[in-house]
Amino acid sequence: MHSRRSQVVVVTGASGGIGRAVAVAFGGRGDRVGLLARGEAGLKGAAEDVEAAGGEALPLSVDVADYEQVERAAERVERELGPIDVWVNVAFSSVFAPFTEIRPEEFTRATEVSYLGYVWGTRAALDRMAPRDRGTIVQVGSALAYRGIPLQSVYCGAKHAIQGFHESVRCELLHDKSNVNVTMVQMPAVNTPQFSWVLSRLSKHPQPVPPIYQPEVAANAVLYAADHPRRREYWVGAPTAGTLIANKFVAGLLDRYLARTGYRSQQIDMPGDPHRAANLWSPADHRGGHDYGAHGAFDERSTSRSYQLWASQHRGLLGLAGAAAAAAGLVIASRKN
Secondary structure (H helix, E strand, O other), rough: OOOOOOOOEEEEEEOOHHHHHHHHHHHHOOOOOEEEOHHHHHHHHHHHHHHHHOOOOEEEEEOOOOOHHHHHHHHHHHHHHHOOOEEEEEOOOOOEEEHHOOOHHHHOOOOOHHHHHHHHHHHHHHHHHHHHHEEEEEEEHHHHOOOOOOOHHHHHHHHHHHHHHHHHHHHHHHHHOOOOOEEEEEOOEOOOOOHHHEEOOOOOOOOOOOOEHHHHHHHHHHHHHHHHOOOOOEEEEHHHHHHHHHHHOOOOHHHHHHHHHHHHHOOEEOOOEEEEOOOOOOOOOOOOOOOOOOOOOOOHHHHHHHHHHHHOOOHHHHHHHHHHHHHHHHHHHHHHH
16 A cells, blocks of 8 residues: 655645644645744744644745735745645635624725635646646635625625635636646634634624534545545535525525524624734734634534534445445335235
């Protein structure tokens, strides 16, 4: 049996949350990981985690909203680690607030980070992968790429935009018969630090809409997608699957349901901190500051497994099991007759 070769992987938003968990997971496979983020305390912690897991880390302070910074980071990764095999776009910023309470400059900035950051990352990756005719790009999405919810107009708008962008690029690569693959992973609510550092104008502390999953569940899905990138997208968690199916068939009813429940379900009964760090304009995990890590404040309420994800990753096995069960049923029925 041949051993797996080490890969060169780039992860944006690698200083915290899903990006941090993804980077560490690749490190655990012995990969060389370029870590792109703004927060230097978080980058330092992420690099230590990747190397402790068995990988090699290259932390790079980058604002993904700036194409030139992303391009220079890609050049440095290839110069110091080698040709990029996998690029994972995760980085985002947002504002928790009703739409009319978000200032135009805040909406612009959050969109540039959360949408154009993916565009620039994809461009930097494709400019290197396409001439070699190999490589994989993973877009970390969300159930909110299909279904908008209240208080998150910036985030939902960006994720919808990424979805359309992803589909367009995928069609172009298929047209070109390219061996470069792009895939998207639609995430459920995840226990990340974003709920402690995203700019919020809510009266109470924001939370992910339960049920909540740990970042390692998301990381497992990203690694699987990177290894099996021909599928156009993956859904993580039963709530994601349920939301996307409901939105397809009863979107109007879902509008009304979210209008009734969406405000309450995204806040906990604890006053918001008006002085808390906000990472929209500058990183919350700045140099000499706090390293937030991969996990947010909801460990006690989060699950570390997703049966739906396992089923999605084992569709062939489940299909065979279903066929075997059906065949057994026919045999039993024929014997009774």
